[in-house]
């Protein structure tokens with residue numbers, strides 16, 4: 001998400017992903033409310049204690065009464081202490097639950113979101129995690145207890161009126177001032193909160209992009225471009241958050257001053273009340289303490305509204321992401337028991353989100369069970385797109401992609417992919433051991449099968465030379481291995497469990513000619529009786545294929561046996577010329 005992205009305005013009540021965890025926390029919030037109510041009552045008791053000491057104990061030096069009152073007060077303070085700890089504990093537990101529940105919903109959504117609905121930048125997506133913090137801070141922090149304190153303002157005012165009579169008008173006069181300032185700053189705060197969030201996401205985007213490709217950034221000398229993007233993102237964010245803090249500080253300071261004015265005003269006007277004997281000294285002190293307590297929670301309104309704005313912006317941001325459709329059919333989708341291995345494209349058009357041109361245009365072919373098909377064609381001709389549609393990463397814009405005669409959109413995507421071996425161009429491995437990277441949590445796969453797949457992909461050769469073998473822990477994205485080693489491990493991952501359909505996109509792009517030859521021998525045997533779709537620029541790999549589909553500009557331009565294609569295309573090598581201009 002670029003710096004300063006404007007957050008879209010949205011209407012509507014709370015969505016399920018937030019309402020459900022909040023509902024689950026209802027009993028906790030009730031306990032928080034109860035504790036906060038008792039704490040407020042205890043605060044009244046403390047003021048009344050002070051009044052009694054001044055009015056009854058001090059004039060007559062009544063030590064016995066003082067002891068009794070002190071014991072009572074100590075008990076109240078002990079309860080107060082315990083309740084404050086409990087209140088904080090309940091709020092924290094609610095926060096942890098909200099964090100966990102919302103975090104899980106967002107992560108699940110990231111894993112299942114439809115890629116054809118527009119790609120999100122990595123930074124923008126990871127920025128959503130910050131928004132969970134903002135929401136959690138709102139629903140699980142002192143903010144929520146401030147809400148409970150607000151109605152107690154009225155009770156406190158009533159107690160002041162009972163003790164001090166007309167003195168109650170002094171703190172009451174401060175209330176509109178504090179509330180008006182808090183409300184008046186809100187439109188500006190809302191705007192600034194949105195700008196701050198957009199700026200923070202912009203910063204995150206640049207940071208994630210830079211860290212994720214540090215080697216490329218350095219080798220291509222792209223540092224200065226990214227530095228200036230970072231500078232502008234940081235400047236934008238810092239400026240917006242500075243303005244937000246200034247406005248927030250102004251209203252918080254005005255509230256603080258109003259609190260002091262209420263306290264001192266009661267003291268000043270209280271002198272007249274004492275003079276005409278409508279108030280005792282103890283009553284004056286109790287009223288001044290209580291007057292401060294009336295304005296204090298109102299002062300938090302400004303803070304509360306600031307947080308409310310941040311929470312609302314975060315909510316909208318997360319919600320617009322969560323509202324995007326997930327892949328697969330609605331409901332659970334059709335289970336995929338076992339695949340035979342037939343794949344058909346029927347009148348398929350496909351356009352990437354936001355792309356001006358079709359990437360695939362009226363593509364038709366049927367691949368029978370057990371056929372070995374090579375997809376060839378110049379760069380950008382649509383080969384990898386076909387592979388992506390076959391495994392259901394994207395649905396066709398029009399037409400049908402059928403696996404064993406069933407529209408892939410009707411099948412559960414996770415189940416479909418669990419029955420297909422896919423090796424795409426990016427061989428990114430995950431942090432964890434080599435074993436974890438190959439098995440990816442598939443508990444049914446035996447050690448023997450894993451080693452077999454690694455022998456086929458030639459990964460076993462180098463893994464067995466590592467002192468910790470398959471338990472070698474890989475660093476971030478497997479970057480501690482060479483490109484060829486990563487590719488071998490990724491290939492083993494796609495072969496494990498002998499899936500009936502295997503889709504490979506440039507499977508030998510990172511290996512040398514000798515390794516490729518050995519691989520070819522292994523793979524020929526491996527793919528016997530199973531459907532293979534192989535995207536390649538390398539003529540040598542055509543030996544694996546018994547049929548070739550040639551693409552150009554997103555269309556199928558030739559489809560037939562290798563002999564037929566060779567007869568029709570005088571120079572198949574130049575027809576396959578790859579992105580690097582070499583035909584291998």
Ligand SMILES: Nc1ncnc2c1ncn2[C@@H]1O[C@H](COP(=O)(O)OP(=O)(O)OP(=O)(O)O)[C@@H](O)[C@H]1O
Pocket residue numbers: 352353355359377378379380381382383384385386579
């Ligand atoms: N994620 C994407 N978003 C938008 N357009 C894309 C995306 N991926 C590919 N394209 C476009 O779709 C077209 C087909 O790309 P595709 O990757 O399928 O080509 P290819 O034949 O596999 O090329 P190569 O041999 O270079 O891998 C290209 O014009 C490309 O610019």
